[in-house]
Amino acid sequence: MHLTFYTIWPCALFNINRMQSISSSSYAVHFNQRAYDALNGHLSEKSYSKIFIVVDENTHEHCLAPFMGRIQGTYDFEIIELESGEENKNIDTCTQVWNVLSELDGDRKSLMINLGGGVITDLGGFVASTFKRGIDFINVPTTLLSMVDASVGGKTGVDLGPLKNQIGVINQPEMVLIVTDFLKTLEERQLQSGFAEMLKHGLIQNAGYWEELKEVSHFKLMDDLIYESVQIKNKVVLEDPTEQDLRKILNYGHTLGHAIESYFLENVEKKALLHGEAIAVGMVLEGYLSKDLVGLPEAQLADIKNTFLGRYPKVDFTEDDIKAILALLKFDKKNSHGNINFVLLKSIGDPVIDIQVPDELYKKAFAYYAEN
Amino acid sequence: MHLTFYTIWPCALFNINRMQSISSSSYAVHFNQRAYDALNGHLSEKSYSKIFIVVDENTHEHCLAPFMGRIQGTYDFEIIELESGEENKNIDTCTQVWNVLSELDGDRKSLMINLGGGVITDLGGFVASTFKRGIDFINVPTTLLSMVDASVGGKTGVDLGPLKNQIGVINQPEMVLIVTDFLKTLEERQLQSGFAEMLKHGLIQNAGYWEELKEVSHFKLMDDLIYESVQIKNKVVLEDPTEQDLRKILNYGHTLGHAIESYFLENVEKKALLHGEAIAVGMVLEGYLSKDLVGLPEAQLADIKNTFLGRYPKVDFTEDDIKAILALLKFDKKNSHGNINFVLLKSIGDPVIDIQVPDELYKKAFAYYAEN
Numbered sequence: 001m002h003l004t005f006y007t008i009w010p011c012a013l014f015n016i017n018r019m020q021s022i023s024s025s026s027y028a029v030h031f032n033q034r035a036y037d038a039l040n041g042h043l044s045e046k047s048y049s050k051i052f053i054v055v056d057e058n059t060h061e062h063c064l065a066p067f068m069g070r071i072q073g074t075y076d077f078e079i080i081e082l083e084s085g086e087e088n089k090n091i092d093t094c095t096q097v098w099n100v101l102s103e104l105d106g107d108r109k110s111l112m113i114n115l116g117g118g119v120i121t122d123l124g125g126f127v128a129s130t131f132k133r134g135i136d137f138i139n140v141p142t143t144l145l146s147m148v149d150a151s152v153g154g155k156t157g158v159d160l161g162p163l164k165n166q167i168g169v170i171n172q173p174e175m176v177l178i179v180t181d182f183l184k185t186l187e188e189r190q191l192q193s194g195f196a197e198m199l200k201h202g203l204i205q206n207a208g209y210w211e212e213l214k215e216v217s218h219f220k221l222m223d224d225l226i227y228e229s230v231q232i233k234n235k236v237v238l239e240d241p242t243e244q245d246l247r248k249i250l251n252y253g254h255t256l257g258h259a260i261e262s263y264f265l266e267n268v269e270k271k272a273l274l275h276g277e278a279i280a281v282g283m284v285l286e287g288y289l290s291k292d293l294v295g296l297p298e299a300q301l302a303d304i305k306n307t308f309l310g311r312y313p314k315v316d317f318t319e320d321d322i323k324a325i326l327a328l329l330k331f332d333k334k335n336s337h338g339n340i341n342f343v344l345l346k347s348i349g350d351p352v353i354d355i356q357v358p359d360e361l362y363k364k365a366f367a368y369y370a371e372n
Numbered sequence: 373m374h375l376t377f378y379t380i381w382p383c384a385l386f387n388i389n390r391m392q393s394i395s396s397s398s399y400a401v402h403f404n405q406r407a408y409d410a411l412n413g414h415l416s417e418k419s420y421s422k423i424f425i426v427v428d429e430n431t432h433e434h435c436l437a438p439f440m441g442r443i444q445g446t447y448d449f450e451i452i453e454l455e456s457g458e459e460n461k462n463i464d465t466c467t468q469v470w471n472v473l474s475e476l477d478g479d480r481k482s483l484m485i486n487l488g489g490g491v492i493t494d495l496g497g498f499v500a501s502t503f504k505r506g507i508d509f510i511n512v513p514t515t516l517l518s519m520v521d522a523s524v525g526g527k528t529g530v531d532l533g534p535l536k537n538q539i540g541v542i543n544q545p546e547m548v549l550i551v552t553d554f555l556k557t558l559e560e561r562q563l564q565s566g567f568a569e570m571l572k573h574g575l576i577q578n579a580g581y582w583e584e585l586k587e588v589s590h591f592k593l594m595d596d597l598i599y600e601s602v603q604i605k606n607k608v609v610l611e612d613p614t615e616q617d618l619r620k621i622l623n624y625g626h627t628l629g630h631a632i633e634s635y636f637l638e639n640v641e642k643k644a645l646l647h648g649e650a651i652a653v654g655m656v657l658e659g660y661l662s663k664d665l666v667g668l669p670e671a672q673l674a675d676i677k678n679t680f681l682g683r684y685p686k687v688d689f690t691e692d693d694i695k696a697i698l699a700l701l702k703f704d705k706k707n708s709h710g711n712i713n714f715v716l717l718k719s720i721g722d723p724v725i726d727i728q729v730p731d732e733l734y735k736k737a738f739a740y741y742a743e744n
Contacts, residue, residue, distance in 0.1 A: 091467055098532055098539055105702070130502070133529060133540045157505060160470050167470055168505045169541055330477070 019227050024152050024234050025241060026172045031227065035177035036070040039138070042174060043073060046136070049109040050076045052101065054124040056084035059116040062185040063142050067115060078104050082120065086265055086272075089119045089158050091167065097127045111136045111174075117143035118150040118275070122165070125156030129171040139173045142182040144194025144219070145275060148201070148229040151176045153237040153247075162262045162328065170242065178230070180223050191219040192311060193276030196253075198225060199307065200283060201232040204249045207349035214307055249351040252343045256365075257282025259328040263321065273315065280312040281369065288365040289357055290344035300348050305369070322366050391599050396524050396606050397613060398544045403599065407549035408442040411510070414546060415445060418508070421481040422448045424473065426496040428456035431488040434557035435514050439487060450476050454492065458637055458644075461491045461530050463539065469499045483508045483546075489515035490522040490647070494537070497528030501543040511545045514554040516566025516591070517647060520573070520601040523548045525609040525619075534634045534700065542614065550602070552595050563591040564683060565648030568625075570597060571679065572655060573604040576621045579721035586679055621723040624715045628737075629654025631700040635693065645687065652684040653741065660737040661729055662716040672720050677741070694738050 019031040021038070030038040043051075055064055060081050068077070080100055082093060101110070112135060114124030121139040128137035141147045157168020183191065195216070202210025209228060216225070233250065240246040257279035264270045264278065273281075287304040290296035317325070329340055341354045391403035393410070402410040415423075427436055432453050440449070452472055454465060473482070484507060486496030493511040500509035513519045529540020555563065567588070574582025581600060588597070605622065612618040629651035636642045636650065645653075659676040662668035689697070701712055713726045 091463060095463055095532075102532060102535060102538060130529075130539050130541055132538060133527065133542050155505065157502075160467075160474060163474060166474060166504060167502050169502055169543075170505050171541075 019223060022152075022227075022230055022234055024172070024176075025154075025238060027175050029151060029176040029178060029230055029234070031178050031223075032180060035140075035179055038175055039070075039177060040072045042138075043071070043075065043111075046111070047109075048075065048111040048136070049107055050078060050105070050111070052078050052080055052104075052106065052110060052112045054080045054082065054097070054112060054114045054116070054120055054127075056082050056116050056120055058084055058185075059120070059142050063115055063140075063182050066181070067140065067179070082123070084116075084119065086119055086159070086275075089123050091158060091160070093123060094127050094130075094158060097123075098131055101127070101131050106131065106135070108132050108135060111138065113138045113140060115140045115142060116146070117141065118146040121146055121150050122156055122168070123158050125154075125171065125173065126158055126168050129156055129169050134171070136174050138175050138177065140177045140179065142179075143186060144183055144191050144222070144226070145197060146194075147178050147180075147183075147226055148194060148233065149197045151178060151230060152234045153250075154241070162266045164258050164262055178226065180226060183219065183222065188219070189274065193274035195219070196276030196280045196283070196308075196312070198229045200250075200252055200279065201229045203283065203304070203345060203348055204252050204343070204351045205232050205236070205349060207347075210348055245353060248341070248353040249343050252345070252351060253279040253283030253286050255282065255329070255340065255342050256285045256325070256362075259325045260315075262328050263325045277312050277315075280308040281315055284308050284369050285362075285365040286342060286344060288368045289342060289355075289361060290346070292361060292364075293355055293357065294344045294346050294352050296345045296347060300345075303348070317366055317370070322363065326362055391595060394524075394599075394602055394606055396544070396548075397526070397610060399547050401523060401548040401550060401602055401606070403550050403595070404552060407512075407551055410547055411442075411549060412444045414510075415443070415447065415483075418483070419481075420447070420483040420508070421479055422450060422477070422483070424450050424452055424476075424478065424482060424484045426452045426454065426469070426484060426486050426488065426492055426499075428454050428488050428492055430456055430557075431492070431514050435487055435512075435554050438553070439512065439551070454495070456488075456491065458491055458531070458647075461495050463530060463532070465495060466499050466502075466530060469495075470503055473499075473503050478503065478507070480504050480507055483510065485510045485512060487512045487514060488518075489513065490518040493518055493522050494528055494540070495530050497526075497543065497545065498530055498540050501528055501541050506543070508546050510547050510549065512549045512551065514551075515558060516555055516563050516594070516598070517569060518566075519550050519552075519555075519598055520566060520605065521569045523550060523602060524606045525622075526613070534638045536630050536634055550598065552598060555591065555594065560591070561646065565646035567591070568648030568652045568655070568680075568684070570601045572622075572624055572651065573601045575655065575676070575717060575720055576624050576715070576723045577604050577608070577721060579719075582720055617725060620713070620725040621715050624717070624723060625651040625655030625658050627654065627701070627712065627714050628657045628697070628734075631697045632687075634700050635697045649684050649687075652680040653687055656680050656741050657734075657737040658714060658716060660740045661714060661727075661733060662718070664733055664736075665727055665729065666716045666718050666724050668717045668719060672717075675720070689738055689742070694735065698734055 021034055022029040112128040114121045121141055125137055128135050141151050154170045154172040156171055157165040160166035199213055202213050236247055260281055261273055261278035264273045284305050287301045291301045339356050342357055343351050343353050344355045345351055393406055394401040484496055484500040486493045493513055497509055500507050513523050526542045526544040528543055529537040532538035571585055574585050608619055632653055633645055633650035636645045656677050659673045663673045711728050714729055715723050715725050716727045717723050
């Protein structure tokens with residue numbers, strides 16, 4: 001499951017990028033060249049006893065060598081490779097990693113660097129936060145989704161059976177490093193998935209940003225847009241770190257989207273949806289609920305539906321699928337006192353939280369999604 | 373594994389106890405009558421959606437009814453019974469409890485009350501801290517050990533194989549309730565085990581308290597001494613919540629003591645030692661190291677040995693036992709950069725941290741413990 005090496009890596013130079021670092025509560029998000037500068041500064045300042053780098057087979061192949069090539073100095077590295085995929089984001093995998101850390105003499109002065117997508121940063125962050133009651137960790141998101149979503153906010157966690165992120169803690173990394181070059185290693189479908197979270201940032205915070213994103217026809221030169229998405233998410237999270245109120249707006253599309261994602265993940269006959277594909281459906285469904293319950297204008301609802309159906313494959317839902325998805329809803333971790341609370345849109349850029357939905361509306365929303 | 377009931381319990385009146393509450397970082401430790409007053413005030417103020425009470429078979433039988441008899445008001449309770457014993461303090465048990473919480477519709481507004489000894493409060497605290505990224509919890513320690521040791525400091529966690537408390541977080545309960553009446557349900561051996569931690573508080577902080585404790589010949593009327601121990605621990609923990617330096621003194625006797633405890637727990641041929649019995653040996657061994665390395669006076673070392681051997685059964689160690697125990701030492705979570713750091717005593721009440729021990733001294737320490 002793991003391999004080990006010790007080596008000194010030479011230092012190369014990237015182009016300096018103009019993106020400033022974004023400060024969050026106790027740490028910063030650094031971009032591109034600044035990311036490596038910050039990392040090297042941090043490593044030389046803290047004398048970690050050992051550095052564990054958690055990767056999956058994809059980031060091991062595509063990202064690890066370029067990443068390590070930028071680390072200056074001699075450190076004692078251990079590479080821990082996990083199998084990619086949401087189905088491995090569970091407590092069993094955590095137990096394997098905890099055991100590896102113990103076997104490799106990980107101690108409280110160890111550092112964990114999570115190099116990968118959301119599964120790696122969520123799970124790695126949880127393992128680091130709980131190993132010997134917490135060791136330092138640094139997240140290096142390598143997918144568009146994890147750059148714009150998991151990168152700030154300090155959420156860590158794993159799934160419990162079909163329940164997404166049921167087990168976890170809120171804990172901040174030492175820093176987050178966003179190296180947009182890693183996006184070149186991703187397939188179009190993966191990029192499109194991450195783009196759904198960016199569209200969400202427009203819907204919940206900034207109608208102008210939504211308009212700007214709708215024009216995007218390819219995923220080159222995304223740096224400025226990624227930066228804007230991280231800024232939006234960071235602003236929300238800083239104002240409400242423990243999700244008492246404002247932060248809930250980030251769940252737009254996710255209440256139904258998570259249930260859909262879980263359902264397709266658990267059903268062997270169904271092709272699994274990527275996270276962005278599932279919440280794209282969720283954002284259309286919750287757009288319909290928004291129109292019915294809080295007055296989202298019809299034209300804006302149509303804009304939302306057209307935008308998502310123009311970018312993401314349309315999903316077919318049978319009646320049984322819908323029943324099962326609604327059953328999963330009640331497990332959503334945002335529930336309180338048995339109610340299911342939605343974030344809905346009064347208009348694009350203007351969300352409202354804690355809305356409860358009458359049961360009969362769900363089927364209408366799915367019907368609206370299905371119609372041409 | 374669990375049972376469920378819904379009921380209203382009548383309120384009775386205990387004798388008012390004069391012990392003031394002790395304030396810790398973000399919460400307080402309340403004693404006896406004040407404990408119930410604080411609990412009832414808290415429950416009526418927060419409107420929890422559901423209250424989970426975690427017990428083991430012993431506290432279910434002896435403590436649950438008197439405890440619930442003192443709760444005023446109507447709440448939706450669920451009782452979760454775990455099998456007692458350190459061997460159940462692991463991730464598998466956590467997974468079972470997380471699943472029960474999910475099945476019983478636990479949500480973010482749920483409260484968990486951990487009613488039991490250190491296994492219940494450590495494990496329950498960890499489960500609560502990680503369920504849906506953290507729900508409120510209240511600890512009600514029912515053993516002398518958990519009252520004077522686990523009650524303050526916010527350490528939660530479970531064992532990973534033979535490694536004690538390898539997985540956990542530091543997180544504070546809403547409050548800690550110490551009801552000394554629960555001690556009446558304990559056997560002498562259990563009380564003696566908890567008393568070892570109180571003796572430790574004397575050794576590391578207060579020679580006068582050590583002298584006072586040595587005079588204790590029975591475990592009635594312990595309220596004032598328990599109060600003093602909680603105060604000592606609380607003072608240390610408040611000054612250094614994340615165990616950077618001062619808090620390490622609480623590990624006196626535990627570096628070797630934990631290894632001994634783990635070894636006896638894992639070996640089916642050996643009779644398991646209670647925590648206090650293991651650290652009683654650890655405090656004698658580390659007393660010997662203290663004499664050799666930091667000048668603990670010979671007479672004080674003899675006092676320590678006589679006191680512990682007068683109260684706790686002498687443990688026989690074979691050469692193989694000692695080898696295995698020393699091998700376990702390197703896993704101790706206080707290790708840093710591969711070194712094993714000890715807390716030693718310059719004199720009784722005057723500890724010193726971060727001392728490293730030459731390998732050859734360990735066997736001498738065991739030999740000193742063995743000699744008559």
